[in-house]
Amino acid sequence: MTRQIVLDTETTGLSAQTGDRIIELGCVELVNRKLTGNNLHLYLNPERDSHEDALKVHGISNEFLRDKPKFADCVQDILQYLQGAELIIHNAGFDVGFLDKELELVGLPPLATHVDSITDTLAMAKELFPGKRNSLDALCDRLEVDNSGRTLHGALLDAELLADVYINMTRGQDALLIMDEAPAGDDGIRVAAMDLSRIALPVLPANEQELAEHEDLLTQIDKSSGGKTIWRTFAGGEKAMP
Structure with missing residues (x-):
């Protein structure tokens, strides 16, 4: 059984190293490349206000988050859900950096030690579509994934869209693809390579x-x-x- 988790976060700002925190976590589960409905969606109290620019992106008010649980209150449930899975993340360095910082704050090791691997779909898209815009919206348009409901960024919605984008980028749910064991970088993030060598192509002779x-x-x-x-x-x- 291949278990993958498509993950996205929303944050108070752009820098975990200067104190920005996660305010929303959205995860979508794929088993054998099919959606299971076993998703994880959390709003988190970041114990600080979001930057004005970040508010314009996600629209999640500081007041709304006041009574939400803190990351430390949910960390064990989060890690249990992610345990041993391959994570699929767009621009993975950003989300992993924030999750690593949150784990550090509660005295736990980095995210890569809890999961099987981390695949960056932005890096994949840059290889597939060099020189083109490869934001999530751009990929939705290119791969005909309906993102009409995305007026603001939301972690669960973005994870659901990214799941569709990922399946399309890797030739669909039923493609016979073998994923190479591509080496991970120092941050544990790898780009999945697609091995098509075992796919038998039909030979159609000319009449x-x-x-x-x-x-x-x-x-x-x-x-x-x-x-x-x-x-x-x-x-x-x-x-x-x-």
């Missing part, structure tokens, strides 16, 4: 009409080049060889 049309096209090209096409010259040379 007589198609062969005749192909031969006619080659003849026309050869005539246009004054009989200097490489394949005719090579074929003639082969015939002339003893």
